[in-house]
Amino acid sequence: MGIFSRIADIFKANINDTLDRAEDPEKMIKLMVVEMQEALTKSTSALAQAMGNEKRLERQYQQLQSSSEDMQSKAITALKAGNESLAKTALVKKSQVDTQLAQYKQMYESASATTAQMRAQVDKLKAKLDEARMKESTLIARSQQAKAQTQIAKSLGGFDDNAFAKFDKFEQKVLKSEAEAQAFTELSSSNTSLDDQFAELQQNNQVDDELAKLKALLNK
Known part of the structure; x- marks a missing residue:
């Protein structure tokens, strides 16, 4: 025992x-x-x-x-x-x-x-x-x-509220960058369109001058 x-x-x-x-x-x-x-x-x-x-x-x-x-x-x-x-x-x-x-x-x-x-x-x-x-x-x-x-x-x-607050902050920065990129794109497109219009006007003036020269030559 x-x-x-x-x-x-x-x-x-x-x-x-x-x-x-x-x-x-x-x-x-x-x-x-x-x-x-x-x-x-x-x-x-x-x-x-x-x-x-x-x-x-x-x-x-x-x-x-x-x-x-x-x-x-x-x-x-x-x-x-x-x-x-x-x-x-x-x-x-x-x-x-x-x-x-x-x-x-x-x-x-x-x-x-x-x-x-x-x-x-x-x-x-x-x-x-x-x-x-x-x-x-x-x-x-x-x-x-x-x-x-x-x-x-x-x-x-x-992942508390502070962590998600940081995500919100980063999201705002991304949204701001996207908005700036879009604005620059629109400005760039606008400038390009204006240049094209002036180029077209200049071309039309040249054509009118040539036409006038041809008419004067024919009237002689």
């Missing part, structure tokens, strides 16, 4: 220390499962030793019981043969065996009770480990989801 108590104390101490130092829940959960697996391995080993001791005591108890029955049978045989002295000798031997038998019976029953209790504890630890393993993937998934949600919240928090 002592080893199970020590294993439980060590396990609790390790887990408490882990909780104090843990920064990553995923690592902590995995470590807890590993701790439970190690505790189960040690407990199973202790149970195997206890079962071996129980079997050894059971064999010795059965041998002494057979020896006691054998001495009883020999005493009866001696009495039937009329040899009371030999019967007494067999009964003395039986008494000695019975003393040992009583001791081994007590040891065997105690070992059997201890083994049964240890087996129950190991079964309980196995059930806890199975439960922990089933929860491990779920808890890790929830932890990762919480991290993702936190990251998204932090990202959204970075």
